[in-house]
Every structure is written in C-alpha cells, then in structure tokens.
Amino acid sequence: MAPPPALAIKASAAYKKKDGALSITSDQKALQWLPLGAQGLGKAVTIAVANITNLQQTPESAAKVMLKVFDKSPDAAEPVTHLFHFNSPSNPRGEANSVKDVLTSLITATKANDVGVGKANGAGGASAAMAIASAVASKQGSGSARWYDDNALKVDIELQQSLMKKDPALHRTYMEARRTKPDSTSDSQFNSQFWSTRTSVLRAHAVDINQKKGAYNVLSAVKPRQVGGELKMNISAEQVQLIFSQHPLVKRVYDENVPKLNETEFWSRFFLSRLFKKLKGERVSEEDGTDPTFDRYLDASNDTSLSPTLLGLHIPNTINLEGNEENQGGMSRGNRADFTMRPGSAAKVPIVRTLNSLSEKLMAHVAPSDIDPAAPIGMDEETFNALALRDLQGDPEENRIMLNIKEQSRFFANEKSTASAESALYSKQVPSQVQSALRADIDSTGMGDHAGGAFDLGSAIGVLEESDSEEEEGEKQPHVGSKASIAQAQKQILEGIKARRMEIDGSDAQSSLCGLSQKIFDRLTLTHATTTEFLHHFWVIFLSGDADRAGELERVVETLERAMDRINSVAADAEKEKEEVILKQKQHIRDVWEKTGKKTHWNSNSVGGGEKIVKEMMEPTIRTLQTATREYRKALSAEGIDAS
Amino acid sequence: MDSVDATEHYDTTIQGVPPSLLVIVLDTNPHAWALLSPTLPLSKAIANILVFINAHLAANHANQVAVVASHCHRAVWLYPRAPSSSEDVEMTDQTPPDLNDANKYRPFALIEDSLLASLRDLIATTTEDDIATTNTTQMAGALTLALSYINRATVNFSDADSSSKTASTAIENPENTSSLQSRILVVSVSGDLAHQYIPIMNTTFAAQRLRVPIDILKLAGDTVFLQQASDTTKGIYMQLSNPQGLLQYLMMAFLPDQTSRKHLVPPTQQVVDFRAACFCHRRVVDVGFVCSICLSIFCSPPEGAICLTCSTHLALGDYGAKPAVVARKKKKKRRINGAMETPSGSATPAPVE
Numbered sequence: 003m004a005p006p007p008a009l010a011i012k013a014s015a016a017y018k019k020k021d022g023a024l025s026i027t028s029d030q031k032a033l034q035w036l037p038l039g040a041q042g043l044g045k046a047v048t049i050a051v052a053n054i055t056n057l058q059q060t061p062e063s064a065a066k067v068m069l070k071v072f073d074k075s076p077d078a079a080e081p082v083t084h085l086f087h088f089n090s091p092s093n094p095r096g097e098a099n100s101v102k103d104v105l106t107s108l109i110t111a112t113k114a115n116d117v118g119v120g121k122a123n124g125a126g127g128a129s130a131a132m133a134i135a136s137a138v139a140s141k142q143g144s145g146s147a148r149w150y151d152d153n154a155l156k157v158d159i160e161l162q163q164s165l166m167k168k169d170p171a172l173h174r175t176y177m178e179a180r181r182t183k184p185d186s187t188s189d190s191q192f193n194s195q196f197w198s199t200r201t202s203v204l205r206a207h208a209v210d211i212n213q214k215k216g217a218y219n220v221l222s223a224v225k226p227r228q229v230g231g232e233l234k235m236n237i238s239a240e241q242v243q244l245i246f247s248q249h250p251l252v253k254r255v256y257d258e259n260v261p262k263l264n265e266t267e268f269w270s271r272f273f274l275s276r277l278f279k280k281l282k283g284e285r286v287s288e289e290d291g292t293d294p295t296f297d298r299y300l301d302a303s304n305d306t307s308l309s310p311t312l313l314g315l316h317i318p319n320t321i322n323l324e325g326n327e328e329n330q331g332g333m334s335r336g337n338r339a340d341f342t343m344r345p346g347s348a349a350k351v352p353i354v355r356t357l358n359s360l361s362e363k364l365m366a367h368v369a370p371s372d373i374d375p376a377a378p379i380g381m382d383e384e385t386f387n388a389l390a391l392r393d394l395q396g397d398p399e400e401n402r403i404m405l406n407i408k409e410q411s412r413f414f415a416n417e418k419s420t421a422s423a424e425s426a427l428y429s430k431q432v433p434s435q436v437q438s439a440l441r442a443d444i445d446s447t448g449m450g451d452h453a454g455g456a457f458d459l460g461s462a463i464g465v466l467e468e469s470d471s472e473e474e475e476g477e478k479q480p481h482v483g484s485k486a487s488i489a490q491a492q493k494q495i496l497e498g499i500k501a502r503r504m505e506i507d508g509s510d511a512q513s514s515l516c517g518l519s520q521k522i523f524d525r526l527t528l529t530h531a532t533t534t535e536f537l538h539h540f541w542v543i544f545l546s547g548d549a550d551r552a553g554e555l556e557r558v559v560e561t562l563e564r565a566m567d568r569i570n571s572v573a574a575d576a577e578k579e580k581e582e583v584i585l586k587q588k589q590h591i592r593d594v595w596e597k598t599g600k601k602t603h604w605n606s607n608s609v610g611g612g613e614k615i616v617k618e619m620m621e622p623t624i625r626t627l628q629t630a631t632r633e634y635r636k637a638l639s640a641e642g643i644d645a646s
Numbered sequence: 647m648d649s650v651d652a653t654e655h656y657d658t659t660i661q662g663v664p665p666s667l668l669v670i671v672l673d674t675n676p677h678a679w680a681l682l683s684p685t686l687p688l689s690k691a692i693a694n695i696l697v698f699i700n701a702h703l704a705a706n707h708a709n710q711v712a713v714v715a716s717h718c719h720r721a722v723w724l725y726p727r728a729p730s731s732s733e734d735v736e737m738t739d740q741t742p743p744d745l746n747d748a749n750k751y752r753p754f755a756l757i758e759d760s761l762l763a764s765l766r767d768l769i770a771t772t773t774e775d776d777i778a779t780t781n782t783t784q785m786a787g788a789l790t791l792a793l794s795y796i797n798r799a800t801v802n803f804s805d806a807d808s809s810s811k812t813a814s815t816a817i818e819n820p821e822n823t824s825s826l827q828s829r830i831l832v833v834s835v836s837g838d839l840a841h842q843y844i845p846i847m848n849t850t851f852a853a854q855r856l857r858v859p860i861d862i863l864k865l866a867g868d869t870v871f872l873q874q875a876s877d878t879t880k881g882i883y884m885q886l887s888n889p890q891g892l893l894q895y896l897m898m899a900f901l902p903d904q905t906s907r908k909h910l911v912p913p914t915q916q917v918v919d920f921r922a923a924c925f926c927h928r929r930v931v932d933v934g935f936v937c938s939i940c941l942s943i944f945c946s947p948p949e950g951a952i953c954l955t956c957s958t959h960l961a962l963g964d965y966g967a968k969p970a971v972v973a974r975k976k977k978k979k980r981r982i983n984g985a986m987e988t989p990s991g992s993a994t995p996a997p998v999e
Contacts, residue, residue: 406956427677428781428836431677431680433774433777436677437773437777440676441769443679443689444689459697459758462690462693463690463693463697463893481890482687482694482890482892483690483890483891483892483893487891487894488893488894489891490888490891491886491887491891491898494884494913495884495894495898495899495913496913498899498915499912502914503911
C-alpha cells in the first residue's frame with residue numbers, strides 16, 4: 003500500500019465552472035487545481051492530502067464525471083467540499099480514475115500513520131463505512147475489501163453469474179427482466195439497476211465462495227474396503243500430501259521403504275498395519291496381522307514437526323501451565339491432573355491423545371484469522387482483558403444510551419381533531435336522554451325488581467321455544483333471541499369456522515393453481531416477479547428526487563406500461579387454454595351422446611382458470627402498477643407537462 | 647427411600663380437565679348502548695351474558711368467573727364486588743334479595759344478584775356530566791384490571807393446589823396444563839379507541855406473555871386495536887353481523903376454554919387490521935414514520951425532525967424529496983392502501999426509506 007512513485011498525475015477539470023487543471027503536487031502532500039490561463043491564478047485551490055476526509059465520485063455509468071473532495075482542516079468544525087468536474091475531451095473517466103486512485107492510496111497511507119484521523123471524521127455514514135473499508139483493506143490486503151464495497155459488487159459480473167448459477171429462480175427473474183427491459187436501457191444500466199437492490203445477496207455469496215476448506219483428519223477419511231481378501235481404496239495425491247504433513251512418521255517410513263516396496267503395495271499394506279491403527283488412535287489388538295516392515299516403526303515418535311511451532315508460540319504467563327509448574331518450585335500438590343492431560347505413554351488413551359495431537363497439528367497449519375501478524379509480540383490490551391478475572395472486579399459501570407421519554411399524555415389528551423364516525427354519532431346524543439334511557443332499561447321489571455329478587459333469565463333471553471315459527475317472524479319486529487337472528491348467528495360462526503379450516507388445512511397444489519395449467523402459472527409467477535422488480539426500480543428512482551435520473555424514470559414507466567400488456571397476454575393465453583378445455587369436454591359429451599345416446603350434464607363454469615383467475619391473482623399487482631403510473635402522471639402534470 | 651414411605655400417592659394430582667377462569671370485560675359506554683338499544687338493549691345483553699356465565703360455571707365445578715365494566719370514566723368491578731362501604735348502604739336501602747329461590751342454582755343466583763346490583767349501582771352513579779364529557783370507554787383500564795385479577799387468581803390457585811411448585815412458576819409456565827386456564831372476553835360496543843393505543847397494546851403484550859387469550863365480541867363500532875389484541879393473543883375475534891343472536895355467538899364461539907380449543911377450529915375472523923395509531927395525532931395510519939430510536943410512530947415527520955417521545959434528532963434521508971421528473975416539491979409520497987399486497991389491504995407501517 004505504499005504510495006506509487008511521483009507520477010505526473012494531471013487531469014483537466016472544471017472547478018466552479020472555470021476550466022483548469024487538477025494535479026497532485028510532486029511532494030504528494032496536496033491536491034492542487036490551477037485555472038487555465040493567467041487571469042485566474044489567484045483563485046488556485048490547494049488541498050492538503052492529510053485534511054481530506056472523504057472522496058465521492060459519480061458512478062461509472064453516469065455521463066458526467068465528477069469528484070467531490072471533503073476537506074477538513076484540523077481547526078475547522080465542518081468539512082469544506084470541493085467539486086471537480088472532469089471535462090477532458092478525450093478521456094475524462096480515465097483521468098478522473100487515475101487522480102482518484104492516487105489520492106485514495108495517499109489518503110490510506112496518511113491514515114495508516116495516524117489512526118486517530120479515521121475515527122474523528124464525522125462526515126456521515128458513507129465516509130465512516132469508507133474508513134472501515136480502508137482500514138480493513140490496509141490490514142488484510144485488497145482481496146476482502148471488495149465485499150464491503152457495493153459498487154465493486156455491482157460490477158463483478160463473474161460473481162453475479164456464479165450466484166445465479168446457484169439460484170435458478172433468481173436467474174429466471176434476471177433473464178425475464180432483461181428480456182423485457184426497455185430497449186433504451188443499456189445492458190450495463192439494467193445490470194446495475196438489477197443488482198443495486200441485491201447487494202446484500204451478492205455480498206453474502208462473495209463471502210461464501212471465498213471461504214476455504216481447511217485440513218481434515220485424513221486417515222479417518224480414507225476408507226479402505228476389503229473386496230475378496232484384497233484391499234481396495236482410493237487415495238488422491240492430495241490425500242497423500244495431507245497424510246505426510248499430518249504424520250511425519252509415515253513420510254519417514256515411505257522414504258525408507260518405497261524403492262524396495264512398490265507404491266500400491268506400500269499403501270495397501272500400510273492401511274492394514276498396526277502402525278495405521280496406532281496413528282488413527284485405535285487400540286491394537288492381538289488379532290491384527292503383523293507386518294515386519296511397519297511394526298519396526300511402532301514405537302517411533304510421530305511428533306517431530308510439532309514442537310518447534312509450539313515452542314515458537316508466545317503463551318501469556320497467566321495461562322501458561324508450565325509456568326505455574328515452575329512457580330510451585332517443583333512441588334506438585336493437590337489434585338492430580340486428569341489422566342488425559344498427564345504426560346506419559348500414548349498407549350493408555352490412544353484415541354484421545356491422537357485426536358488431541360492431530361487437532362493441534364491441524365490448527366498449527368491454519369493461519370490465525372484473528373491475529374494481526376504484524377502486531378508486536380507480547381500481551382496486548384485485548385489479551386489482557388480476555389484473561390482478566392472479571393469476577394473479582396466490581397460491577398462494571400452501566401454503559402447505556404439514555405432514552406429520554408417525554409410525557410406521552412401531553413400529546414395524547416389534548417387533541418380531539420380526528421373524530422371517528424362513531425364518536426360523531428355519540429356526540430349527537432343528548433346526555434340526559436342517554437342517562438335516563440339507560441336507567442330505565444336497567445331498572446325495568448325484566449331485570450327483576452328489588453323486592454322480587456329473582457330474575458327470570460328464561461324470558462329475558464327471549465328464546466321462545468314453542469311459538470316462534472318462521473312465518474310469524476316475517477311480520478313481527480325481530481327481537482333479541484329470535485329464531486331468525488340465531489340462525490343468522492349460526493351461519494356467521496360456521497362461515498368463520500369454514501374459512502379457518504381452509505386456512506389450517508391449506509389448499510392442495512391443484513386448487514392453489516385455481517385451474518390454471520402449471521405452465522401458465524409459472525409464466526404468471528415470472529411475470530409477477532419481473533413486474534415487482536420494475537416497480538421497485540420505479541419507486542427507488544421516483545422517490546430519489548434526483549433530477550438527473552428523470553430520463554431513466556421515463557424509461558422505467560414505459561416498462562411498467564408494458565408490464566400491464568404482459569399480464570394481459572398471460573390472461574389471454576389462460577383464456578385460450580380454458581376454451582380449449584371446454585371445447586374438448588363438449589366434444590367428449592357429444593361423442594358419448596352419439597355412441598350411447600346418454601346425455602351428460604355438464605356445466606362449463608366448473609372449468610377453472612381463464613382470464614378471470616389471472617386477473618384475480620394479479621389484482622394487487624395491477625393496482626400497484628396503476629398507482630405508480632398515476633403518481634408519475636401527477637408529478638408530470640404538476641410540472642405542467644401533459645402526460646399523454 | 648422415597649419409594650417405600652408410601653407418600654407417593656399424595657403427590658399424584660388428579661389428571662382432569664384444568665379449571666378455567668373467565669374474565670369478562672363489559673363495555674358499558676352509555677353512548678354506545680343508547681345507540682344500540684333499539685336492536686339490543688343492555689338489559690337483554692346482560693341476560694344473555696348471564697346465561698353464558700352460568701354455562702361456563704356449569705362446565706366444571708372449579709371454574710371461576712369475573713366481570714369488569716369498562717365504563718365511560720373508569721373501570722369498575724361488577725363481580726366479584728369490591729368490598730366497599732356501599733355494601734352497608736345497600737343493606738339499609740333495600741331488602742336483601744331472596745337467594746333461596748328453589749328454581750335457581752344458588753351459585754348462579756349469587757353471581758347474578760351481585761352482578762345486577764353492581765351494574766345498577768354503576769348506572770345510578772353515572773351522572774349526566776359523566777356522559778357529556780366523554781364518549782369513549784376505559785378499555786385499557788378494564789383490561790389491566792382483568793389481567794391483575796388473573797394474576798392473583800393464578801397465584802391463589804397454585805397455592806391452594808397443594809403441590810410443591812411455587813406461585814411464580816405457575817405464572818411463568820402457563821403451559822403447565824394443571825394450572826388455572828384464564829381467558830378474557832371483551833364485549834365491546836364502542837369504537838374509536840385510538841387514544842388508548844399504547845395502553846391497550848401494552849396490556850395485549852402482557853396477556854400474550856401470560857398466554858391469556860383475549861376474545862373479542864364486537865357488538866358495534868370498529869376498533870383496530872382490539873382486533874390486534876385478539877390476534878396477538880390467539881383469541882377469537884367476532885364482529886357480530888346480527889347482535890340479536892348474541893346468545894348463539896356466546897355459546898357457540900366463546901364457550902370452549904383453552905383446553906378444548908386445542909381441538910377445535912376457532913370461528914375467528916381471519917382478516918386482521920394491523921394498522922397502528924400515530925403518536926402525534928392519534929390517527930390510524932397505513933404508512934407512517936417510525937423513530938429509529940424509540941419506535942414511536944408518526945403520521946407525518948415531526949416538527950423539526952425531532953422525535954416527540956425521545957427528542958432524538960432524526961434524519962429523514964431523501965424521502966419526500968421532489969420526484970425525479972423535476973416537479974414542484976411534493977409533501978409526501980405514499981403508496982395508497984391498495985398498493986400493498988397483503989390480503990388485508992394494508993400493512994404495518996413501513997420504516998422510512
């Protein structure tokens with residue numbers, strides 16, 4: 003990340019509508035803009051690189067090439083922005099990029115020297131993200147940095163392709179949307195539009211494919227099969243490599259024996275030998291066949307390569323058990339260590355020991371991801387904090403963000419501006435009448451007077467078992483508990499139960515298609531997905547308030563109009579399909595009638611599908627389309643342009 | 647040792663149907679009942695509810711019931727009656743009702759008498775002024791009373807239940823099938839509860855945590871939040887198309903307790919209006935603005951982009967910027983109700999873009 007040697011970086015750029023030249027001074031400490039011609043020399047702009055907190059550039063697809071520089075001198079509170087418009091006739095984008103690249107690396111270099119600057123910049127979320135990205139980039143190289151950069155993700159076609167390969171549904175949507183996009187939108191514009199809403203998916207995929215599989219316990223992965231007394235196995239060259247690196251002993255045995263034995267014989271005998279069992283951690287039993295070649299090595303050490311790496315590790319004293327041993331002065335007292343932890347022969351618990359030592363070896367090969375190799379050796383603050391005995395410290399100070407809640411009733415109680423329909427009705431009533439009516443109702447004889455005590459519930463609920471016939475009901479004023487009202491109540495409850503049952507049981511695949519064929523239904527699903535995609539673009543652009551995108555917006559609106567056509571065409575096809583089914587059925591009935599003379603009653607309404615179903619399914623989408631176009635027209639007419 | 651001392655059989659609890667507690671919240675908003683009285687007078691509704699209560703009590707000898715009135719200015723216990731001085735006054739006022747009526751099961755008569763007496767009391771003490779000053783009902787207060795009663799009843803029950811478990815565990819594990827099964831039935835007549843949005847939602851979430859279903863029986867009016875209350879607590883919501891068939895609704899839809907409901911298909915109306923009321927003007931909003939710090943909801947950006955609740959300075963992003971067609975500044979763009987693809991035709995307020 004060292005700044006490149008002083009190249010003559012120079013680009014023609016306009017600043018405050020004046021043509022000029024933008025360059026980086028030869029000492030690489032400042033960005034300089036000099037106006038063209040002699041008359042404006044006094045207006046030259048010089049920005050110290052150390053003061054630049056942020057850079058912003060117009061996207062690659064934009065026609066205008068501009069670079070925004072945020073300049074914050076140490077004593078100023080707010081950054082000052084400078085906007086340079088690259089207007090070179092031949093290659094503005096190239097010039098802008100070269101200036102930006104050099105500036106970026108200069109800034110990174112400056113920040114690496116002074117970490118505090120990165121944290122202090124308060125120019126908003128974008129610059130904070132940039133600071134993080136650059137901090138990460140400077141640490142781990144530029145490889146992982148692109149996961150954090152939305153723009154890099156958006157233009158990484160290879161990544162997008164591999165993602166679509168993994169997700170066929172996304173691929174279909176992409177192809178369909180691309181096929182039906184307006185002609186005026188270029189492929190690259192469409193691409194960036196499409197992926198701009200899916201950067202998170204792309205990022206997840208990028209992280210996903212960049213993960214590597216580490217080493218594994220290779221001996222247990224090789225599974226030799228015994229076929230007719232002969233040993234069959236497949237080991238790849240890669241596995242052989244792994245065996246050698248994990249078990250140096252095998253390498254030694256191989257070295258010493260292979261010219262004598264032939265290769266295949268060596269491996270097949272090895273996998274049968276006691277040595278193999280021992281290395282794998284299995285118990286060697288008496289029945290296992292002996293093999294003088296391999297049995298010679300049974301007692302040899304397998305751990306030659308490990309010790310140097312372990313010794314090289316710096317272990318903090320607080321967790322160094324060997325250090326404790328020393329401090330005790332060789333007087334080991336108290337509980338003995340667990341038998342798996344005691345030094346001694348490997349014969350006792352071979353499996354535990356083998357697995358432990360193997361894991362140690364595997365981990366030793368993995369480059370630690372959480373340690374900065376450049377960090378000074380010794381205990382850093384983080385390690386110290388991790389090792390500190392927190393239980394012995396006092397309660398930590400509460401570190402919470404204060405939320406100041408104001409008295410809510412203040413803005414609840416006073417306002418009565420929004421009266422609902424009900425409260426409007428209530429307010430029309432005269433309170434005194436309400437009161438007397440209620441009292442009369444409650445004190446009425448039906449409720450049982452004070453003296454009589456008993457309240458005849460039977461008559462109060464109004465269910466009259468004998469006299470209520472349906473005919474009478476029509477004439478009388480329906481009363482509480484009448485048969486008609488109870489029947490209606492029952493109907494409503496049963497309807498509710500039916501609806502719920504449908505929901506709980508779910509509808510089977512056939513009925514969820516509503517009579518459409520699977521083919522039409524798939525087309526419909528795809529049409530829906532693309533329409534939603536375009537709607538999304540529409541709202542993003544429409545609400546962006548960016549006047550530069552007005553042209554883009556117009557094209558998207560065209561697409562929306564065509565989306566309606568596409569829905570209609572699916573509906574027409576569905577209708578055609580339905581008619582075919584009806585025709586076929588009618589033909590069948592006629593055939594049956596001609597053959598047997600039997601008439602079959604059949605109602606063509608029983609055939610599902612058709613235009614109506616399609617329209618029903620797409621109704622919400624159609625409404626959103628209409629809303630979008632309406633809003634667009636409204637905005638147009640507000641501006642005084644006739645929409646048609 | 648445990649197996650020989652023969653105390654084992656004391657520990658085995660009877661594995662029957664657990665008793666249930668039904669708390670009825672009766673909306674007694676005088677305005678609403680006056681409007682409803684041509685179709686269903688309060689007295690008839692009370693009679694129907696009494697029959698329902700009797701049915702509930704008859705289902706299990708240990709079943710309990712409680713009734714709270716959500717009146718215009720306060721929430722009042724109807725049954726059990728609050729031990730107050732009014733009882734003494736009553737004694738002097740009127741002859742004690744004859745509870746030894748041979749035609750009535752005594753427990754039913756007790757409840758009926760107590761409920762009617764307190765209701766008469768409540769209506770008698772409601773002044774014209776009370777009715778004139780408000781047209782809403784104290785639903786949130788009544789629900790709070792109901793929940794605290796359920797809490798007490800659950801603690802009492804598990805104490806009395808002799809087993810070793812402590813009261814606190816009984817409340818925290820309402821799944822425990824042997825504990826008291828409580829539910830709330832709200833008989834609601836008035837609409838427009840928007841000003842009580844926050845307290846109602848708070849009680850709703852408390853009920854959800856205690857696994858107390860809130861059933862809603864809507865006789866008139868429409869309230870968004872009661873619908874949400876029943877949906878959140880997995881209760882039954884029914885808006886009666888015909889209030890005169892009240893008894894049928896009560897007996898068919900609301901009688902089963904939680905134990906039986908596990909095996910039944912509830913007749914609840916499935917379309918739930920999930921809209922919320924804004925904190926600034928109490929409007930029910932489709933699309934609103936949400937404070938990213940305290941989640942307060944506003945129908946329009948608060949003044950100076952400062953959250954009314956937590957005073958956080960909010961950034962609005964470029965939302966509401968003028969549309970890209972270079973038009974005049976628009977106040978706000980919102981997708982209308984129909985633009986949402988949820989079956990209910992509306993959605994929860996989306997966060998500000």
